[in-house]
Each structure stands twice: as structure tokens, then as C-alpha cells.
Amino acid sequence: MSAPSRATGPVVVVGGGVVGLCTAYYLAAAGLPVEVVERGRLGSGVSRGNAGWVCLSHSTPVPAPGVVRYALRSLGRPDSPLYLRPLPDPAFVRWLWRFWRSSTPAAFRRGYAAIAALNRDTFALFDGLREAGVDTTLTRPGMVHAFLSPAEARHHLAVQREMADGHYPVPDDIVTGAEAHRLDAALSPAVRAAYLVEGEGVVDPEAFARALGEALTAAGVKIHENAETTGFRTTGGRVTALRTADSELPCAAVVVAAGMRSPALLHLLGHRLPLQAGKGYSFSVDLDPAPRHTLYFGERRAVASPIGGTTRIGGTMELSGNNNRLDWRRIVAVALASRHYLGRWFDDPDDLVGLIRDPWVGGRPFLPDGLPVIDRVPGHDNAFAATGHGMLGVTLGPVTGHRLAEYVRTGRRPAALLPFRFDRLRN
Helix, strand or coil, X not given: CCCCCHHHCCEEEECCCHHHHHHHHHHHHCCXXXXXXXXXXXXXXXXXXXXXXXXXXXXXXXXXXXXXHHHHHCCCCCCCCEEECCCCCHHXXXXXXXXXXXXXXXXXXXXXXXXXXXXXXXXXXXXXXXXXXXXXXXXXXXXXXXXXXXXXXXXXXXXXXXHHCCCCCCCCCCEECHHHHHHCCCCCCCCCEEEXXXXXXXXXXXXXXXXXXXXXXXXXXXXXXXXXXEEEEXXXXXXXXEEXXXXXXXXXXXXXXXXXXXXXXXXXXXXXXXXXXXXXXXXEECCCCCCCCEEEECCCCEEEEEECCEEEEEXXXXXXXXXXXXXXXXXXXXXXXXXXXXXXXXXXXXXXXXHCEEEEEEEEEECCCCCCEEEECCCCCCEEEEECCHHXXXXXXXXXXXXXXXXXXXXXXXXXXXXXXXXXXXX
16 A cells, blocks of 8 residues: 555544544654544543553553463452453353463463564653653653562562563562552552562543644644544445544545444454453542552552542453443442552542542453554555554553554554554454
8 A cells, every 4th residue: 555645535543542643643743634533522432541551561461371260260259350240242252262362371472572562662752742742741650569468579570570571670679568668658558568660651641632632633633523433435445435423534544543442343344353341440539648659559450540630549350241331349349459558548438439539431442362453454455453452552552653654654564563463363
């Protein structure tokens, strides 16, 4: 495919989350005409309520050795950090089977290596966005990994040091007792061990999305909010227009970056994408003292982030179908998990209604091997997809957009995108 021609219309990006907006940004920066179509408001989907991490130390595929066994133990336990609710759906069963096959040590190492290679320019790209005037909101306070057991902390650090393999700095050892609390004053005395990975970052994801939208508007990019994509017009293996409920937009190329809506859109282009929602929960609360770092609560797999002058606490991976139903029990479970590490910031679960703000659930898009698809859509010269980023949409947003914009512009797949091709999903 040659670079899209101005004479045949803009590149239309479907999806106004961080991944879609970053793709639109780099396409526009390369001088291509671009339009963005978002069914709601920019940044109103999964980008809105996540933990905002920009990190290297947790950029790993979810399918990992032992994760399936852990998930099976969660059956019937809606308070479990990883909650699996079986569905009478053959597609869900097939997804779980492929997820299990991707949980071998060899598959995990391949997936981690692919994400690490893609992630290599992450912080440099965030710096470039800031230098270009985009208020990314990125700070890099570092991430404290907190544990209730020194043995668990040492095991986790050993695994992480092996994975890091020089890609990011990892401390030589853990700290214990009072030294652990000194890493971050918000940690409770119940935390018996911890370590700090320096340089890890955090953004306000909703504010970052708004800033990208403002930069796109300033660059002349037309943004269609509250516009549902209903179909495509195709001719001779090319998408020539995108249809919404109100209009038809001629296009030189189209990029589908619509999170959990991507399978329905790609199905219109003749492809099934085995995407499942890994539901995550979060809420905001004012703590005193508030965390200065991003925090990872090791045994309970929950997190806390300093965002917008408050603390966002999040967690859980819920595989219960492609829906956005908020299960209040899961909010309570995350709050109770955090109390082991942050102290008794509430006494009774009934108190939470008055203490927390913005309880949120979001369906993070997961493919069964835990890697995103960032590729041309087979059979269509000018259609591309960027979805399935799971919990890494903010971290991988700029590098996905940068690499995919190069692919759209030149027609040549960057080497870093080879592990994220479509045809791997046929195996």
C-alpha cells in the first residue's frame, strides 16, 4: 500500500481512547489529514478510570505460568483478585482454552520480550509529546512494590529482575520492617517488605486524553464525538468510506482502535477477533497521608496511584463476559485488599459509599495470548487495527500510535510490530 492520498480523503481513526488518539496524533504530525470518530466523549471509555500507569516493570502479558490455576481457585469467590465466572458461550470457552495454551513459560517469555521491545521508546515518546506542547500529565515518582511477607517480596523481586534483563533498573534487594514504610509514608505497619523501581510513571488518563484531543484540534484534525460507527463502504479490497448514524465519511484509510467495540467493527470487514473484556474496577479517595508513588500491593494484586490530587485505588481481573456491569462486591473487595497495605482508612464496608468517589468498571480488551493486535486488516489494503492492549493501553498508547502511523504512512510493517500481527490468532 502506498501512503494515503490527500485526494481520497483523510485517515479516519475509530476510537477516542489513548491508543486511538495517539495514532491520530502521529498521523497528523506526519502531515496526513486525519479525522477521529468516537461514539462517546474522548477518553470516556477504559481510558477514563484506569490506574494511569506508564511503566516497564508491569508490562507483561496476563497469561503467565500459574495464572489459570489461580483463576480456577477463584470460582465462586467474587472477592478474588482474579475472578472467573464461566459462561455458557462456546466462544468464551475457546478463548479460555487459548488463554491456557498461552500460559506456558515459553509463551510468556516470548510475549514479554515482544512488549519490552515495543516499549523501548515509551518514555522518549512521552517526552516528545510534552516538548510538542501536549500536557501528558506524566510524572515519574517510581513504583513501590509492597508485601505483607518478606519471602513473597524476595520471590517477586527475583522474578522481576530476571524479566527486566537490563531493560529497566531493579534494586538489588528488598527492604523490611520500618525501612519499608519509609519508602512511602502511606504504607501501613502491616507491610513487612517492599522495594522501589525508580522512574516508573503515572498520568491522569482522562486529562491526557483531553490534552491529546486539544492538540489534534489545534492541528486541524476534525473530531466527531457522540458518533457511532455503523459500517464501511468498501471497493476492491479498500475501505472508501466510514458510515455513522448521521453521515458517511470518505477516507483514504481507516484505523479501528475502539477497544471492546473493535470485534463488531472488524466483523463488518470480514474478520472475527477473539476479544474478551477483562473487567477492572477503581475508585478515588482522599487519604492522609496520600501515596507519593504508584503502589503495587503484591499479595492482593491491587494498585494505588496519585492522580489529580487524590488517590485512585484499583484492581481485579474479572472474566465474566463482555459487559460493563458494576458489581459493588468487587469495589468492596478492592477496598478491603488495599486496607492491608494502607491501614484502616475505613472501618466498615458500609462506610465506603460516603468515602469514595467515581466508582468505575471498565472492560479492558484482552486477546487470549495477552498481546494486542497492531496490524493491517487482512484482505484490506488500507484498513488497520490497534486493539487488545488490556491493562497496557496508557503505557503502550504513544508507541502503538507512533509505529502504526509509520505503517499506515509507508505501507511497510515496522519490525517491532511483527509479534502483534493478525495472522498469529489463526494458530
